[in-house]
Amino acid sequence: MNALELKGVSFSYEEEGGFRIDNLNLTVGEGEFVAVLGHNGSGKSTLARLCNGLLEADAGEISVFGVPLDSKNLFEIRKNVGVVFQNPDNQTVATYVEDDVAFGAENIGLPREEIGKRIDFALKATGIEQLRHSTAARLSGGQKQRVAIAGVLALKPKIIILDESTAMLDPRGRREIVEVVNKLNKEEGITVLLITHFPEEALMADRAIVMNRGTVVMQGTPREVFARQEELLTYNLDLPRIGIICNRLRALGLNIADTMDEDELVKEIVRCVS
Amino acid sequence: MRIVAEHLSYTYNADTLFATAALKDVSLTVEEGEFFGIIGHTGSGKSTFVQHLNGLIRVPSSMKRYKKKKPKKGQALPPQTVLTVGEYDLTDKKTNFRELRKHVGMVFQYPEYQLFAETVKEDVAFGLKNFSEKKPTNEEITEAVRAALEVVGLNYNEIAKKSPFELSGGQKRRVAIAGVIVTRPEILVLDEPAAGLDPVGKREIMELLHKLHKEWCKTVIIVSHDMDEISENCTRAAVFSEGSVRYVLPPHELFQKREELRALGLDIPLTARLCEKLEQAGVKLDCDFTIDDFVAKLSALKEGKA
Amino acid sequence: MKDVSFGQYYPVSSFVHRMDPRLKILFLIAFITAIFLATSFYGLAICAGVLLLIILLSRVPVGKVFREIRGILFIVILTSVLNIFFYRGETEYWSWKFLSITREGLIFSAFLVCRLILLVTCSSMLTYTTSPVELTDGIESLLTPLKWIRFPVHELALIMSIALRFIPILMDETERIKNAQKARGADFESGGLIKRIRAIVPVLIPLLLSALRRAEELGDAMDARCYSGGRKRTKYKKLRLTWRDFVGFLVGAAVVTGVVLLRVYGVGTL
Numbered sequence: 040m041n042a043l044e045l046k047g048v049s050f051s052y053e054e055e056g057g058f059r060i061d062n063l064n065l066t067v068g069e070g071e072f073v074a075v076l077g078h079n080g081s082g083k084s085t086l087a088r089l090c091n092g093l094l095e096a097d098a099g100e101i102s103v104f105g106v107p108l109d110s111k112n113l114f115e116i117r118k119n120v121g122v123v124f125q126n127p128d129n130q131t132v133a134t135y136v137e138d139d140v141a142f143g144a145e146n147i148g149l150p151r152e153e154i155g156k157r158i159d160f161a162l163k164a165t166g167i168e169q170l171r172h173s174t175a176a177r178l179s180g181g182q183k184q185r186v187a188i189a190g191v192l193a194l195k196p197k198i199i200i201l202d203e204s205t206a207m208l209d210p211r212g213r214r215e216i217v218e219v220v221n222k223l224n225k226e227e228g229i230t231v232l233l234i235t236h237f238p239e240e241a242l243m244a245d246r247a248i249v250m251n252r253g254t255v256v257m258q259g260t261p262r263e264v265f266a267r268q269e270e271l272l273t274y275n276l277d278l279p280r281i282g283i284i285c286n287r288l289r290a291l292g293l294n295i296a297d298t299m300d301e302d303e304l305v306k307e308i309v310r311c312v313s
Numbered sequence: 314m315r316i317v318a319e320h321l322s323y324t325y326n327a328d329t330l331f332a333t334a335a336l337k338d339v340s341l342t343v344e345e346g347e348f349f350g351i352i353g354h355t356g357s358g359k360s361t362f363v364q365h366l367n368g369l370i371r372v373p374s375s376m377k378r379y380k381k382k383k384p385k386k387g388q389a390l391p392p393q394t395v396l397t398v399g400e401y402d403l404t405d406k407k408t409n410f411r412e413l414r415k416h417v418g419m420v421f422q423y424p425e426y427q428l429f430a431e432t433v434k435e436d437v438a439f440g441l442k443n444f445s446e447k448k449p450t451n452e453e454i455t456e457a458v459r460a461a462l463e464v465v466g467l468n469y470n471e472i473a474k475k476s477p478f479e480l481s482g483g484q485k486r487r488v489a490i491a492g493v494i495v496t497r498p499e500i501l502v503l504d505e506p507a508a509g510l511d512p513v514g515k516r517e518i519m520e521l522l523h524k525l526h527k528e529w530c531k532t533v534i535i536v537s538h539d540m541d542e543i544s545e546n547c548t549r550a551a552v553f554s555e556g557s558v559r560y561v562l563p564p565h566e567l568f569q570k571r572e573e574l575r576a577l578g579l580d581i582p583l584t585a586r587l588c589e590k591l592e593q594a595g596v597k598l599d600c601d602f603t604i605d606d607f608v609a610k611l612s613a614l615k616e617g618k619a
Numbered sequence: 620m621k622d623v624s625f626g627q628y629y630p631v632s633s634f635v636h637r638m639d640p641r642l643k644i645l646f647l648i649a650f651i652t653a654i655f656l657a658t659s660f661y662g663l664a665i666c667a668g669v670l671l672l673i674i675l676l677s678r679v680p681v682g683k684v685f686r687e688i689r690g691i692l693f694i695v696i697l698t699s700v701l702n703i704f705f706y707r708g709e710t711e712y713w714s715w716k717f718l719s720i721t722r723e724g725l726i727f728s729a730f731l732v733c734r735l736i737l738l739v740t741c742s743s744m745l746t747y748t749t750s751p752v753e754l755t756d757g758i759e760s761l762l763t764p765l766k767w768i769r770f771p772v773h774e775l776a777l778i779m780s781i782a783l784r785f786i787p788i789l790m791d792e793t794e795r796i797k798n799a800q801k802a803r804g805a806d807f808e809s810g811g812l813i814k815r816i817r818a819i820v821p822v823l824i825p826l827l828l829s830a831l832r833r834a835e836e837l838g839d840a841m842d843a844r845c846y847s848g849g850r851k852r853t854k855y856k857k858l859r860l861t862w863r864d865f866v867g868f869l870v871g872a873a874v875v876t877g878v879v880l881l882r883v884y885g886v887g888t889l
């Protein structure tokens with residue numbers, strides 16, 4: 040069954056005119072890890088807000104595990120589709136980590152023991168058990184975003200959407216988040232939609248999607264997408280750095296096979312120069 | 314203007330339960346004309362250091378007291394704190410800090426969030442009006458704003474009358490930078506200038522900084538987390554960790570200290586990682602860790618072998 | 620970077636810190652009532668004694684507590700001066716037109732000063748020993764009965780706790796924007812009132828926009844986590860009373876009773 044399905048979805052902000060999302064079609068399979076790439080203003084954040092009913096589409100149909108999203112089942116959908124946002128400072132409601140992780144579970148009226156269990160689970164899955172009683176405001180950016188992920192996990196969602204959740208972090212924080220997300224996908228079987236403009240982060244996804252002007256313009260495995268540098272550049276995107284090096288080397292006449300892996304590239308170079 | 318810091322220390326919330334040392338005995342010199350990089354984790358003291366450069370954070374007067382104290386027998390005097398930017402002595406309370414700020418432009422992280430005026434022109438002109446001795450004429454303002462907007466790659470006629478809030482993200486950031494360089498500072502300091510931009514936006518901002526470095530501001534200092542950005546762009550870089558400066562070196566020397574940097578929890582650029590792995594595989598490559606040099610040296614190596 | 624020590628919470632662990640915030644709030648109310656009911660120095664002495672005990676138990680430095688009084692020094696002086704000169708008493712020491720200094724006036728103003736100092740000190744003891752979070756939790760819990768008259772207790776508490784969480788963030792942000800504009804030559808320190816007010820605009824507008832942006836994202840993040848107000852909501856953390864609170868309750872009751880007895884029997888009434 041498809042985890043997420045968008046059919047002919049369009050959306051525009053009244054005050055702007057012009058579509059933010061323009062006749063978008065997208066299916067995401069259960070347990071899939073999809074990276075959504077796009078430049079600033081390509082509509083990728085609007086996509087995140089449409090998928091759990093924070094925004095209502097003007098046209099088209101969105102369904103989550105076969106259930107069409109409408110105003111009546113908003114809560115059921117939101118339980119299943121967790122969203123982590125961009126700014127690590129703007130997502131925590133409570134002062135202490137534990138209370139913030141509990142927030143969603145409290146909202147859906149779970150009994151205390153169950154909330155406790157879910158906090159344990161969420162903190163463990165994001166690797167921040169030791170921060171349980173910390174003050175959220177004093178954590179690093181990466182830790183804050185992990186708290187935000189834990190807060191979403193407490194609702195036991197089947198899909199997690201990360202809406203540029205790594206954009207404001209330093210490299211270390213970014214790595215923490217991508218690792219946690221990858222683990223959730225592989226170990227908990229959670230479907231992941233990672234929205235980003237760092238090409239590197241798309242590499243571990245099963246599938247990469249490129250958005251431009253509110254619609255999907257490229258998709259395929261990350262390797263397939265990154266094989267088309269010219270096209271990516273027209274969408275203000277680029278290859279991961281390693282891909283750029285590959286292409287430059289090839290342009291200089293080194294017969295290097297396409298790769299996005301450092302060790303493989305090193306092997307290729309050694310083969311070529313010796 | 315040369316920047317000289319010696320034995321600079323700073324503590325936040327001194328005398329409280331929350332006292333945290335942000336700078337510990339920092340000594341660092343930035344020569345005029347450099348494209349200087351500052352590296353470090355959040356909380357490493359790099360922002361605190363940078364904010365000293367235009368007097369947003371002052372050297373505590375207690376640091377000056379040593380001058381008057383006579384050393385007790387057998388006791389060495391604590392080292393004298395020095396902080397100068399060109400002619401300006403920043404440890405001196407009487408220094409005209411506003412005049413200094415005219416020469417040291419500072420672009421904060423996400424500078425687009427500081428835009429406030431009704432039009433782009435007004436916003437860019439803000440610093441100009443503040444720093445001028447006598448009120449500049451309308452023509453002078455228009456000329457200066459036009460020049461500043463054009464150097465950051467924006468068209469004056471198109472956007473000067475627009476509200477800064479209706480521009481795209483990338484344009485806003487350029488307007489914000491124009492608002493700082495409009496007074497033609499000699500030193501331009503930027504905190505994470507490329508943060509939050511898409512790959513092409515990032516590249517364009519770095520190109521802009523080189524253009525500014527060539528035509529507009531003698532010295533450019535960037536604070537960055539991105540080691541590739543540092544290795545591609547900087548003449549020298551300083552590594553901050555836990556309030557002190559660990560290294561001040563040109564990138565091609567700095568990124569040879571792979572293990573040392575890793576021990577500080579810092580990354581090294583992709584090219585340096587590849588060089589390391591090539592070395593382990595028996596291919597020694599002596600490159601300065603820019604992509605250009607990396608591919609050129611490899612190509613030369615292949616030609617040599619062929 | 621900068622740590623804003625909000626309110627004046629003094630973060631150590633002590634008997635008083637570990638008491639239930641609800642009990643501390645009720646204790647404070649009882650204590651203030653006792654101070655107002657006291658009609659004699661004996662009554663105030665009971666209060667002062669207990670307060671001193673609390674301060675010692677709380678491990679908050681005594682000097683820090685009394686520094687609080689400096690904040691109200693002006694009011695203290697004003698009240699005592701007014702009372703010294705205007706209080707009509709029998710044993711007159713000095714008089715001039717409508718002003719007079721009497722023995723009763725001196726005693727009464729001393730009484731008032733003691734009362735004021737006690738009031739300020741006991742109130743600040745609550746904030747010294749109770750974190751803002753505990754305070755909100757305590758207030759929410761104490762106000763729960765008001766839910767019966769459809770008073771939005773949960774929403775109020777949530778607003779309070781979110782405000783507490785965002786105040787340091789916005790203060791930091793103000794500092795950042797102020798610095799950014801200072802770097803562009805803005806001057807916040809000199810000039811007349813009008814000039815200063817105008818100088819705030821370049822800080823205020825970005826700050827407002829940022830607060831709105833934050834509010835919007837926080838709202839989205841709350842919605843995304845199924846927030847729909849206080850109905851049907853459960854609460855993970857429950858405040859629990861311990862033996863400390865029982866002790867606190869007994870002490871509070873003893874103070875009020877003592878003061879009331881002194882008043883009823885008119886012991887030392889002024």
